[in-house]
Amino acid sequence: MTDASRKPAREFSTAEALAYMIGAIGIQLLSTMMLEWAAIYYHPPEGADKIRYTTMGLASLIMIIGILSDAISDPMVGYWSDRSRSRLGRRRPFIIYGSPLACVSFVLFWFPPLAHEHWLNFAWGVFWAMAFFWGLTLVIIPYIALLPEMARSTGGRVKLGVYQAVGMILGLVLGFASGILITKIGIKATGALFGAVSFATFQLAGWTVKERFVQSADDAPGSLRQMGAQLAGTLKNRPFLIFLAAETIFTLGFTVIQIVLPDYNMVILGKEEDFVTLLFLPFLLVCFPLIFVIEPVVKKWNTRITYASGLFGFAILFPLLGLIGLVPDPGMRIVLLLVMVGLAGAPQAVKYVMPGPLIGEIADYDEKHMTGRRREAIYSGAIGFAMKTAMMLSYGVRYAVYAPFGEFSVRNHTPVLLIGPVTAVICMIGFFVFLKYPDMSKQE
Numbered sequence: 001m002t003d004a005s006r007k008p009a010r011e012f013s014t015a016e017a018l019a020y021m022i023g024a025i026g027i028q029l030l031s032t033m034m035l036e037w038a039a040i041y042y043h044p045p046e047g048a049d050k051i052r053y054t055t056m057g058l059a060s061l062i063m064i065i066g067i068l069s070d071a072i073s074d075p076m077v078g079y080w081s082d083r084s085r086s087r088l089g090r091r092r093p094f095i096i097y098g099s100p101l102a103c104v105s106f107v108l109f110w111f112p113p114l115a116h117e118h119w120l121n122f123a124w125g126v127f128w129a130m131a132f133f134w135g136l137t138l139v140i141i142p143y144i145a146l147l148p149e150m151a152r153s154t155g156g157r158v159k160l161g162v163y164q165a166v167g168m169i170l171g172l173v174l175g176f177a178s179g180i181l182i183t184k185i186g187i188k189a190t191g192a193l194f195g196a197v198s199f200a201t202f203q204l205a206g207w208t209v210k211e212r213f214v215q216s217a218d219d220a221p222g223s224l225r226q227m228g229a230q231l232a233g234t235l236k237n238r239p240f241l242i243f244l245a246a247e248t249i250f251t252l253g254f255t256v257i258q259i260v261l262p263d264y265n266m267v268i269l270g271k272e273e274d275f276v277t278l279l280f281l282p283f284l285l286v287c288f289p290l291i292f293v294i295e296p297v298v299k300k301w302n303t304r305i306t307y308a309s310g311l312f313g314f315a316i317l318f319p320l321l322g323l324i325g326l327v328p329d330p331g332m333r334i335v336l337l338l339v340m341v342g343l344a345g346a347p348q349a350v351k352y353v354m355p356g357p358l359i360g361e362i363a364d365y366d367e368k369h370m371t372g373r374r375r376e377a378i379y380s381g382a383i384g385f386a387m388k389t390a391m392m393l394s395y396g397v398r399y400a401v402y403a404p405f406g407e408f409s410v411r412n413h414t415p416v417l418l419i420g421p422v423t424a425v426i427c428m429i430g431f432f433v434f435l436k437y438p439d440m441s442k443q444e
Contacts, residue, residue, distance in 0.1 A: 012150040016209050017163045023143055023205030024167025026198035030106050030136060032175025033194055033253065038063055039395065040262045041187060047410040048266055053112045053121040055088040056408050060395040062122065066129030071388035073134050075231045077141045078381020089211035091142035097204035098138025103195040105131035115176035118328045139202055141384055145377035148360030149212045157357040158295045165291040165352035173284060179276035234382045237370060238364045242437045247429035248386040250311055255283055255394035257318060267416045268325045269334065282338050286345030294353040303361065304437050305355045313347030315428040321420030325413065361440045397422065
């Protein structure tokens with residue numbers, strides 16, 4: 001879309017920023033609980049005195065299939081949103097009408113039909129996981145695309161990114177608090193509660209945030225072939241291609257850690273689900289205040305250096321997860337783990353704030369140097385496809401590390417300890433890839 005067809009730019013209001021922040025709570029809340037508990041819920045470790053609904057391989061396959069279907073839907077929803085035409089805009093209808101599918105299917109996922117291992121439980125998990133991830137895509141891709149539309153300057157985008165980060169942290173707090181709720185009221189009731197809360201946050205965001213751009217006549221939906229051409233066109237944008245590769249590699253490493261944290265809690269620490277929440281507290285104490293210093297850091301450095309520092313921080317911290325597990329004293333092991341998790345809050349603050357501003361400047365580059373159009377959602381969809389592919393592969397990494405050591409058991413520590421070094425290598429590769437990203441403030 002050209003400058004002539006755009007409404008006068010206006011920085012977001014406080015009410016819009018708060019509504020946008022609240023939308024992030026729901027996204028992070030559902031994503032965190034699903035990634036943290038799905039695999040271990042359908043197949044807990046032997047000796048944990050919990051129902052096994054499927055085998056370990058099938059539990060991983062549930063998530064792999066669900067996330068794979070989500071990856072396919074991301075660019076489709078992005079293209080559809082960019083070219084959508086309605087009185088509510090091209091982003092908000094997806095958030096408003098996609099949220100019921102996401103939230104209802106999320107709740108039903110936690111109600112497998114049989115209380116023992118059976119293929120019907122696998123089929124149930126696959127069906128509702130696919131429905132959930134498709135519904136969440138209808139919300140997330142347009143939601144992400146709203147950020148660079150609401151704020152046009154780098155400073156405004158970083159500021160709105162801070163609001164988004166606050167929402168994501170609050171959602172993460174609630175997501176990790178699921179451990180306490182699962183212990184107290186059970187995972188089914190916890191899933192129902194989280195589904196209802198998230199639905200309310202999505203509706204509030206969808207009905208409050210205003211869109212900024214006037215759609216031109218050529219924004220009508222096109223064919224699948226045109227969508228493929230648009231998606232392939234994003235790969236001609238060199239800054240985007242570098243960011244896409246780095247973000248994909250990093251997401252692979254980070255998601256492996258996220259889905260293994262409950263395993264670490266049960267196998268290495270020997271704790272119940274509610275202890276996962278305690279592990280998160282030092283992370284929160286570090287991450288939350290640091291997100292408010294990202295904006296001055298970007299002003300002093302640039303988006304490239306700031307984001308790269310976050311990737312590097314994770315790469316040097318993740319190996320400690322395995323080393324801490326070797327400490328013989330259980331009390332000292334927990335103390336060191338709390339310190340490590342707290343330190344991880346620093347790079348995570350960067351990771352929460354920066355993707356939105358980076359997508360914004362990449363979309364600006366596309367508009368000015370390539371297409372003359374605003375295509376935030378197709379870029380968000382392409383990133384979503386790559387990230388969901390990485391998330392899918394993360395379950396494959398978990399299985400590949402665990403499988404050679406036999407039965408998944410609370411008595412077998414070795415595979416869980418290996419996850420830290422494996423993910424550190426992955427994240428370091430992502431860091432070196434991102435170093436090739438240009439300083440976009442110098443791009444004309």
